[in-house]
Amino acid sequence: MPDTGIGASTRRKEDQRFLTGKGRYTDDLNRPGQTYAVFVRSPHAHAGLKNVDTSAAESAEGVVAVFTGKDMEDDGVGSLPCGWTVVDKEGNPHKGPPHFPLARYKVRYVGDHVAVVIAETLEQARDAAELVEVDYDEQPANVEPAKAMDAPQLHDDAPNNLCYDWELGDGGAVDEAISKAHHVAKLDLVNNRLIPNAIEPRAAIGEYDEGTDSYTIYSTSQNPHLLRLILCAFVLNLPEHKVRVIAPDVGGGFGSKIYAYAEETVCTWASKRINRPVKWTAERAESFLADAHGRDHVTHVELAMDEDGNFTALKVQTTANMGAYLSNFATCIPTYLYATLLAGQYKTPVIYANVKAVFTNTAPVDAYRGAGRPEATFLLERVVEVAAREMDMDPAELRRRNFIPPDAFPYDTPVALTYDTGNYEAALDEALKMIDYQNFSERKAESEKRGKLRGIGFSAYIEACGIAPSAVVGALGAGVGLWESAQVRFNATGSVSVFTGSHSHGQGHETTFAQLVSETLGVPYESINIVHGDTGSIPMGMGTYGSRSLAVGGSAIQKACDKVIDKGKKIAAHMLEASVDDIEFDKGAFRVAGTDKEKSIAEVAFAAYVPHDYPEGVEPGLDETAFYDPANFTYPAGVHICEVEIDPDTGEVEIADWVAVDDFGRVINPMIVEGQVHGGIAQGVGQALLEHGIYDPESGQLITGSYMDYTMPRADDLPSFKVGMTETLCTHNPLGVKGCGEAGAIAAPPAVINAITDALGVMHMDMPATREKIWRAAQQNRQPQAAE
Amino acid sequence: MPTVSMTVNGKQVSGEVEGRTLLSDFLRENLNLTGTHIGCDTSQCGACVVHVNGDSIKSCTLLALQAEGAEVLTIEGLANGTNLHPMQQAFKEHHGLQCGFCTPGMVMSAIDLLKHNPDPSEDEIRDWLQGNMCRCTGYHNIVKAIQAAAQDMRS
Numbered sequence: 001m002p003d004t005g006i007g008a009s010t011r012r013k014e015d016q017r018f019l020t021g022k023g024r025y026t027d028d029l030n031r032p033g034q035t036y037a038v039f040v041r042s043p044h045a046h047a048g049l050k051n052v053d054t055s056a057a058e059s060a061e062g063v064v065a066v067f068t069g070k071d072m073e074d075d076g077v078g079s080l081p082c083g084w085t086v087v088d089k090e091g092n093p094h095k096g097p098p099h100f101p102l103a104r105y106k107v108r109y110v111g112d113h114v115a116v117v118i119a120e121t122l123e124q125a126r127d128a129a130e131l132v133e134v135d136y137d138e139q140p141a142n143v144e145p146a147k148a149m150d151a152p153q154l155h156d157d158a159p160n161n162l163c164y165d166w167e168l169g170d171g172g173a174v175d176e177a178i179s180k181a182h183h184v185a186k187l188d189l190v191n192n193r194l195i196p197n198a199i200e201p202r203a204a205i206g207e208y209d210e211g212t213d214s215y216t217i218y219s220t221s222q223n224p225h226l227l228r229l230i231l232c233a234f235v236l237n238l239p240e241h242k243v244r245v246i247a248p249d250v251g252g253g254f255g256s257k258i259y260a261y262a263e264e265t266v267c268t269w270a271s272k273r274i275n276r277p278v279k280w281t282a283e284r285a286e287s288f289l290a291d292a293h294g295r296d297h298v299t300h301v302e303l304a305m306d307e308d309g310n311f312t313a314l315k316v317q318t319t320a321n322m323g324a325y326l327s328n329f330a331t332c333i334p335t336y337l338y339a340t341l342l343a344g345q346y347k348t349p350v351i352y353a354n355v356k357a358v359f360t361n362t363a364p365v366d367a368y369r370g371a372g373r374p375e376a377t378f379l380l381e382r383v384v385e386v387a388a389r390e391m392d393m394d395p396a397e398l399r400r401r402n403f404i405p406p407d408a409f410p411y412d413t414p415v416a417l418t419y420d421t422g423n424y425e426a427a428l429d430e431a432l433k434m435i436d437y438q439n440f441s442e443r444k445a446e447s448e449k450r451g452k453l454r455g456i457g458f459s460a461y462i463e464a465c466g467i468a469p470s471a472v473v474g475a476l477g478a479g480v481g482l483w484e485s486a487q488v489r490f491n492a493t494g495s496v497s498v499f500t501g502s503h504s505h506g507q508g509h510e511t512t513f514a515q516l517v518s519e520t521l522g523v524p525y526e527s528i529n530i531v532h533g534d535t536g537s538i539p540m541g542m543g544t545y546g547s548r549s550l551a552v553g554g555s556a557i558q559k560a561c562d563k564v565i566d567k568g569k570k571i572a573a574h575m576l577e578a579s580v581d582d583i584e585f586d587k588g589a590f591r592v593a594g595t596d597k598e599k600s601i602a603e604v605a606f607a608a609y610v611p612h613d614y615p616e617g618v619e620p621g622l623d624e625t626a627f628y629d630p631a632n633f634t635y636p637a638g639v640h641i642c643e644v645e646i647d648p649d650t651g652e653v654e655i656a657d658w659v660a661v662d663d664f665g666r667v668i669n670p671m672i673v674e675g676q677v678h679g680g681i682a683q684g685v686g687q688a689l690l691e692h693g694i695y696d697p698e699s700g701q702l703i704t705g706s707y708m709d710y711t712m713p714r715a716d717d718l719p720s721f722k723v724g725m726t727e728t729l730c731t732h733n734p735l736g737v738k739g740c741g742e743a744g745a746i747a748a749p750p751a752v753i754n755a756i757t758d759a760l761g762v763m764h765m766d767m768p769a770t771r772e773k774i775w776r777a778a779q780q781n782r783q784p785q786a787a788e
Numbered sequence: 789m790p791t792v793s794m795t796v797n798g799k800q801v802s803g804e805v806e807g808r809t810l811l812s813d814f815l816r817e818n819l820n821l822t823g824t825h826i827g828c829d830t831s832q833c834g835a836c837v838v839h840v841n842g843d844s845i846k847s848c849t850l851l852a853l854q855a856e857g858a859e860v861l862t863i864e865g866l867a868n869g870t871n872l873h874p875m876q877q878a879f880k881e882h883h884g885l886q887c888g889f890c891t892p893g894m895v896m897s898a899i900d901l902l903k904h905n906p907d908p909s910e911d912e913i914r915d916w917l918q919g920n921m922c923r924c925t926g927y928h929n930i931v932k933a934i935q936a937a938a939q940d941m942r943s
Contacts, residue, residue: 011880018888019876019895021823021863028822123806199827199835199923200889251825251889252923284828506887506924675883675929682926707832707921715917715927720910744926 004518004525009671012511013530014504023249026203026220031277034205035064037267038125039280040115040132041289042107045361045700046152048137049105049114056131057117062124065274066132067266068115069102077101077269080260081234082326085477086164086335086357094164094357097155099325099364101235101262101269107136108154108324109361110695110702111289113262118270118278141361143695145321146298148358154324161359163322163331168339169352169415177313177350181304185387191375192767193296193321193693194686195710196368198505200251201282202291206267210275214242219264221247222257222503223543224535226480230260230328236269243268247533250505254683255367256291257505258545259328263290288705293693294368296321297334297375303348303383309393311348311402316379320357320365327366331357336476337372337464337546343413344380345424345460345637346402351414361700367545369683369745373463378767381459381750386763395754396437399460400428410731417464419635420731422663424460427726431639431661434722440643443656453646453778454656455759458639459751465739466551466634466730483629484548485539486556488517488564490622492609494602495527498560501541502553503533506679507741508672509549515668516554516735520561521601522588539625547739550668551634555733559626562734567622568604574615575599575607634730634738638662640681642751646759648782651775653689653756654719660747661724665738673740674723680744681721686713687745688752692768711768794858796821797865805852812836814852815862823863823892827921834920837893838862844900846893846919863892866899875899875937884933886924894920898934906942910935 004010017023054066079098086094102113115132119125142151148161155161178184205218215238221227224245232238250257267278282290297320304313320334339353384402388395403424404411411419432438440456447454467473470481487499498517502509514528531537544553565585572590573580582593591598599607607614608622643657660677667673690711694703704710729736749767756769760777793802796819803818815821815838824847827833836847839861866873872880875895885891894917901908901916908916913934914927922930 012883014888015880015885016872018885018891019863019872019879020867021821021892023823023888025822025825025889027826028816123808197923198887198889199833199921200825200887201827249888251827252887254923284830284833508886671883675886675925678926678928679886679924680926682928683923706830707828708830712921712923713926714921715914715931716911718914718927720928720931721926 004515006515006519006668008515008669010511010515010525010669012508013514014508014510025200025249025251026205026218027281029205029218029248031205031207034277034279035118035120035274036122036125037270037278037280038117038129039113039263040117040129040134042110042112042114044107044136044138045110045141045143046139047107048139049103049107050135050137052115053133054115056133057128060124060128060131062120063128064118064120065270066115066117067102067270069100069104072100072102072269073104076237078235078237080262080265081230081328082331083328083479084332086166086331087477088164089167094331095158095162096326097157101265109363110700111363112324116266116270118274141700143360143362143697143700145296145319145358145360148360154359154361158359163357163359165356166335167352167354170350171352173350174313174315174352178302178304178315181312182307183305183391185303185383185390187301187383187386187764189299189379189382189764190766191295191297191299191378192687194294194368194691195288195693196254196256196291196294197287197712198252198254198256201284201287202257202261202263203281204264204267205277205279206264206271207277208272208275215268215271217243217245217264217268219245219247220250220257221245222250222253222505222545224503224533225501225541226543227260228535231265231268235260235265244536247503253505254369255294255371255545259292259366284707285705288710289702290363292327292366293323293363294365295375296365299379301379301383303387305387309391309398309401311346314342314348314351316342316353318355320355321360321362322357323362323364324359325364327364330364330366332478333367333372338376340415340417341373341376341462341464342380342415344377345404345462347404349414362695369680370742373742374746374749377459377461377746378750382753382764385754389763395458396428396432399458400425418632420632421728422635422637423726423728424637427637427639427661427663428460430724430726431641431659434659434661434724435641435643435657447645453648453759455644455755457642457751457754457758459747459754460639461747462635462637463742463746464633464635465547465742466630467546467548468633469631470629481629482542483627484553484556485541485625485627486553486560487539487623487625488557488560490564490605492606494605496521496523497529497531498557499531499538500553500557501538501543502549503544507544507549508669512550512668512672513554513557516557517561520558521564523601547741550737551730551733551739552628552630554735554737556626556628558734559628560624563624563626564622567624568601570615570618571604571607572599631732634665634733636662636664636738636740636743638743638747640747640751642755644755644759646756646774646778648778651771651778653774655685658719658721659724660721660744661726662740662743663726663728664740665727665730666736667725676740677723677744678721680742681748682713682718683745684748685718685752688749688767688769690717690768790853792852792856794855794860796860797862807853809852810848811850811852811855812847815847821862821864825889825892827889832921834897835890835893837896837920839896839900844897863896874940878933878937878940882929882933882936884925884930890920890922894922894930898937901934902938902941907938
């Protein structure tokens with residue numbers, strides 16, 4: 001196998017610039033005449049805006065302009081939209097109160113945007129921002145989703161702070177199955193609020209060009225076309241063809257850089273008002289306050305089963321926190337990316353989910369790595385574990401007994417999805433072998449000798465990714481199509497430029513996509529350049545989220561390559577004086593079948609651009625564009641097993657071993673895929689052990705507002721991971737690929753909590769399982785012994 | 789505004805700064821050495837680690853004026869032309885980076901680790917890296933890269 005084709009762990013093209021400090025991130029860019037924006041943010045969780053006095057700030061040294069919500073309102077600026085309409089139980093659309101880039105009349109969370117100060121230097125803008133005097137009319141606030149419906153109302157048009165009350169599945173059938181069950185495992189749990197924390201803070205530069213009446217926006221975006229669409233069509237009412245969005249190197253996203261935020265909106269709008277570029281870069285404190293957060297569910301779950309442990313029904317009731325306003329895709333996360341995954345890997349015949357989405361005085365909540373699927377997986381794999389303990393069954397065998405068998409695919413779940421393919425038992429068997437499950441009891445005994453508690457935890461996850469078939473998501477309320485685009489352009493001298501609508505912010509697309517094109521077209525890897533992130537050069541594209549880049553974006557590239565080959569055959573047939581039907585293409589050469597007569601693809605490309613002797617009716621050039629709309633989601637699945645050792649005296653938990661066996665379909669670059677798994681697991685372990693976005697329930701202040709307070713996973717919190725793979729090929733995309741970006745973050749949390757509760761002999765512990773919680777549980781277990 | 793002078797990547801440089809200007813800002817804004825990244829405002833993330841007089845330091849913890857006369861090495865000064873430093877090479881070989889944002893600080897910090905401890909254990913590497921956050925890699929391949937670089941640099 002060449003070391004640059006499909007299946008090779010090719011070293012990354014992008015690394016040279018990143019390793020030498022030559023990456024170009026948004027904050028590295030500066031524009032001539034640039035000014036600096038600093039936002040004045042609400043210190044209160046809920047308050048009326050009685051008066052915003054900007055006069056002192058306006059006269060401060062270096063200040064160019066100060067704008068408030070009133071200025072934007074007077075200019076006709078609209079609301080940041082929510083792009084997915086969820087229809088509630090009664091058939092009504094969700095409540096979508098306005099979300100203005102700069103607040104009007106009222107602020108609804110700590111960090112909400114009150115005004116922007118624009119100055120010649122960043123320091124001057126910072127100094128002047130402190131001179132903006134805001135007269136707040138403080139009101140009672142609520143940050144807790146469980147209390148939201150009885151809390152002070154945030155929005156006039158959302159009574160009881162209810163965004164929607166939604167359901168999926170056959171509630172009657174579920175209740176009946178539960179009433180007849182041999183046993184029902186029940187659990188109340190919280191899925192803790194997370195703050196995404198890409199290490200590159202968000203940043204934006206808005207630049208208006210008076211000569212062409214056009215804008216250029218530099219932004220830390222995962223999806224530059226989507227940002228352009230939202231700003232133009234919904235918020236600023238700009239002509240799309242006069243706006244160019246450039247998302248250069250972006251330092252991680254994990255969902256938080258999907259959305260159109262207030263800051264880039266204001267920078268863009270203000271750049272025309274002052275006719276100068278306006279730059280803003282988040283301080284980390286602002287990232288904590290105003291990036292979209294993730295998760296934040298409160299759930300009750302019941303799993304019914306017969307006497308043999310066969311699952312007969314699942315019932316889920318969730319309250320999901322939307323935050324103070326709806327972020328762009330907030331509504332679909334706890335519905336269509338959550339409840340639809342509640343079958344997991346199991347053949348549970350009936351499932352019902354009810355989700356109440358509520359407004360609270362907190363930062364907006366939207367997709368964060370996994371988005372809905374980690375929440376579904378956590379509750380399911382937790383309640384399955386509880387069931388195994390209550391039924392006194394081996395947790396691995398209980399799962400095996402309920403797996404959808406390999407011959408049942410395609411499999412229609414009772415919650416609206418059709419899984420195309422999978423082999424869950426194969427992953428379980430491999431994982432059990434890798435972790436040496438049969439000798440776990442010996443390891444546990446050995447730990448006990450040292451005074452330590454050892455536990456093992458399973459997580460058999462599935463996710464729906466490769467988002468998404470446009471017609472399906474359209475029928476479910478999405479306001480966009482979720483196809484992807486690609487343009488494969490041969491240059492006259494034989495190199496290839498590939499323009500993709502996918503956006504790389506750590507995923508290594510410049511490498512993986514080049515491997516795909518190299519293998520398909522037989523062009524040297526070094527001669528292929530992947531271009532992304534600039535609406536001025538790529539075809540309209542939908543960007544990167546939901547583990548979609550290879551399954552959807554890669555499939556578009558494959559389709560464009562196929563078009564190149566089809567056209568190349570016509571040109572080659574003319575050059576070789578043969579019939580098109582006799583031309584075969586293999587390893588970069590067009591050949592007359594059964595002969596040694598051939599032309600390389602580079603020769604064909606040259607002929608296409610220098611068409612002196614050329615087939616009639618064929619256009620010059622070798623430059624093809626394709627759009628790919630997937631027929632279904634892809635369904636990566638796998639089994640993760642975590643083994644922990646707990647010191648009951650300190651509550652310290654060590655992850656003693658971690659095994660991940662995932663089925664991602666065909667893998668293009670195993671090195672990159674394994675890296676994605678590692679990173680996903682780390683974020684999942686972070687959620688399980690360390691991370692928690694906490695607001696003070698009285699004041700509504702964000703308590704975990706810095707790296708001093710919000711516990712990010714550090715190198716010494718994590719082990720090395722053992723990663724294995726199984727492979728069933730996706731049946732409906734041309735590459736047979738699934739998606740790997742979110743798997744670790746989805747799989748990891750229940751594996752950790754199942755292991756910890758196993759070690760401690762308790763049924764449940766809410767995340768994050770801090771040392772304090774673990775120590776307290778360990779002490780409680782000890783007390784009866786102490787009394788003896 | 790006062791003027792500060794120092795040697796950065798072997799070149800004598802000077803510039804006007806405010807008293808409150810941090811070394812990280814001086815490198816980025818005055819010298820356009822944007823490989824030194826800023827990921828937080830509490831000196832936690834480590835994306836801005838450079839070497840000052842041979843020791844790794846978070847450049848956001850130092851005022852530019854405090855570096856008067858110092859020898860500063862940033863990520864841009866590490867490679868010899870297109871030849872990567874063994875640590876850079878090991879990060880590439882072992883996929884020790886994804887988005888690349890924490891990478892300059894990681895690499896600069898790891899080089900200093902090997903100066904103190906040429907043959908660190910996995911635990912010692914993880915302990916040293918507490919001051920450098922990565923959100924992408926789960927640290928797995930960073931640890932591998934540093935182990936490989938250590939072996940390479942010893943031989």
